[in-house]
Amino acid sequence: MSPVYINSAACISVQDTLNENFFSNLKPENSAQILKAIEPNYKQFIPPAASRRMSKTVKMSSVASHFALKEAGIENPDAVIVGTGMGCSQDSEKFLKNVLENNEEFLTPTYFIQSTHNTVAGQIALGLQCHGYNFTYVNTSSSLEFSLLDAQLQINDDEASNILVGSTDEQTDRTMELYKLNNTIKKEENFPVDYLNSKTDGVIWGEGSSFFVLGKEKTESTYAKLTDIQIINQLDLNETQKFIEDFLTKTQLTTQDIDAVILGFSGDSESDVYYKNASEIFPNSSQLYYKHLSGEFNTANGFSTFMACHILKNQEIPEVMMINNIKKESIKNILLYNHLGGNDHSLVFLEKT
Structure with a gap:
């Protein structure tokens, strides 16, 4: 299989990765159960009315994809492929909460419509008016790899020249509570965490959104x-x-x-x-x-x-x-x-x- 080029990379994460000087300001964390992403000022990128209707993962992905496309000099990619493990879980929780509180009656469909995993890829395509291939991979921790592999195959088969590929996951209160109960998240008594020589189970949970433009040709911005x-x-x-x-x-x-x-x-x-x-x-x-x-x-x-x-x-x-x-x-x-x-x-x- 022929190689493809990563012509741009953008990331919203626990670190200030949208900042040009983030490389020298990386801060490790070993004493918190949950780490929140450093979010940008969404008003600069998304109209407030639209932003209010978007979950965190959609907003993070919209901004990260904006930076990735801008750096690659691409206005409209040939395809949008997104990998996610949990999808739009905030809206999923809101919908389920409404189901319980309203005894399954008089439900508004908005949260349900926006809770599907492919909402992120769909919202990005709508914003760009991109009518090309649009796909979402939900394969737990290998969701991004499947997305990259799909993009690589399409570029090799001459079905696309530039593809926006991303990965995204957000946190939700209820899911984090459940992760603490089943010991997915490390207990507070086991802090601080020695990542390389840990003797206890569980992890510190994070979130974030990373987007890349994969291309057939090498460019000035190629990573x-x-x-x-x-x-x-x-x-x-x-x-x-x-x-x-x-x-x-x-x-x-x-x-x-x-x-x-x-x-x-x-x-x-x-x-x-x-x-x-x-x-x-x-x-x-x-x-x-x-x-x-x-x-x-x-x-x-x-x-x-x-x-x-x-x-x-x-x-x-x-x-x-x-x-x-x-x-x-x-x-x-x-x-x-x-x-x-x-x-x-x-x-x-x-x-x-």
């Missing part, structure tokens, strides 16, 4: 070359290293050729063993982590992809992301490895252009 993607739902711990090595063999590389590997350490002792196992085969690579900056959520890998793009373009790795002390003079390629709770393992390979 990286998207070379290959691999996804598998279930993986035994003892298969982790072979999974990665077989993936690299496809691209005629070995683990020695990887300049930097970004691992999704989340502070959950039960599932982080996969990352520890994987790190053993990269003794000569810069090993990085990121969920102490973004929090864990279904599409947290959007944040890692965004960071990888900036690392390749700037040829600089933020100290706060470093696991080991290895620094390469030139960063030519980066491997991203992620999963959520030990399921839906994904590998994304990016190269410097």
Whole structure:
């Protein structure tokens, strides 16, 4: 499969990633159960009347996609593809609450209409008047990877030249309460969290929205070359290293050729063993982590992809992301490895252009 180019990258996250100087102002968080995204002033991008009817994830995605398209110099993409794990869960909760409070009678359909997972992609297309391919992937933690793979296939098949690809997830009060009850979110007595050597279960939960423009041709704004993607739902711990090595063999590389590997350490002792196992085969690579900056959520890998793009373009790795002390003079390629709770393992390979 031919590579495609990531020609722009925009992100709204727990960090101030819309700020040009965010690289030097990254702040790790290890003592809060839930991390909120730093949101922009939506009035600058969305009319107030429309903004009031939008959920948080739709607003974050609208602004992030605006920045991604602007940076790529694209007014109207050939397609819009969005990956999300939870979709518009705020509106889903509002609709269900109305059902209960009104005894299933006299319900307004607005919250129901806006609660579907494909609302984000639809709203972006409506705003752009984009009549091209419009699709949403809901595959938990590999939703972005499926979106990127779809875009790569379409560009390779000459069905599109420029595609807007994004990932987004928001928090809701009730869902966070449930995550605390079932110990998905780490208990307060287990703070502060040692992400790399945690002895307790659970994670710090985050949120965010990341958007990229994938193109057939390299441009002045190009960040990286998207070379290959691999996804598998279930993986035994003892298969982790072979999974990665077989993936690299496809691209005629070995683990020695990887300049930097970004691992999704989340502070959950039960599932982080996969990352520890994987790190053993990269003794000569810069090993990085990121969920102490973004929090864990279904599409947290959007944040890692965004960071990888900036690392390749700037040829600089933020100290706060470093696991080991290895620094390469030139960063030519980066491997991203992620999963959520030990399921839906994904590998994304990016190269410097």
